[in-house]
Amino acid sequence: MAEADRAARREAVGELGTVLRDLADAAVRTEVPAGELTAVAAAARELTARLRAAGRGLHEVASVDDPEAGERWYSPVHGRGNPVAPALEAGETPGGRATGRVTVGKAHEGPPGLVHGGVVATLLDHLLARAVRAAGRGGLTATLTVRYRRPVPLGVPLLLTAEAGESSGRRTTxxxxxxxxxAPGTVLAEAEGLFVALRPERSAEVFRSLADPAGTWTARTGDAGA
Incomplete structure (x- = not known):
């Protein structure tokens, strides 16, 4: 796909994702009559059929994605095109640090008024992985330990920070x-993660739909046997 075409498609994907997230928020907060719910469901089925007119397989990479650069437009955490994503805005800096900002809405509620604990863990896991990548390492989550210090409220701008730790062979903390x-001085939740890079042959098997998964999930030269 030409770069101009990809840019145009990304804009359209992002716009649809924004609208669908708004629809999801409306769906979980609405108290309209049952008849109106039935009518909306019928309209949604028609739109679903239009989107299914051309699709990709379960293991195929989206045309707007660039996994090597971390461009995942349908990520369940930060994907602009994914209607279930809390739309985390995240980035990383050289040296193994990552930051993120997000305001979590009603669709990700656990106890009334609070963010679901699994969503908190997902956000932290994503930041951990970004920090590992910023450190020049690859890997998948091997272990994740989350400590919930305070309830995490809905509708409040949240800041997330992560930092890569020690590396040994294919492992990075x-x-x-x-x-x-x-209230930046009060920690709501914190996490520790261990990430293990796949050996090249295993990475090729797991990510066979990708042309080159090496930089993100695969051990670097010299680390593969560790």
């Missing part, structure tokens, strides 16, 4: 935390 933007 990282730590992360989440705070409210207006």
């Amino acid at each position: 990282a730590t992360a935390r989440v705070v409210a933007e207006d």
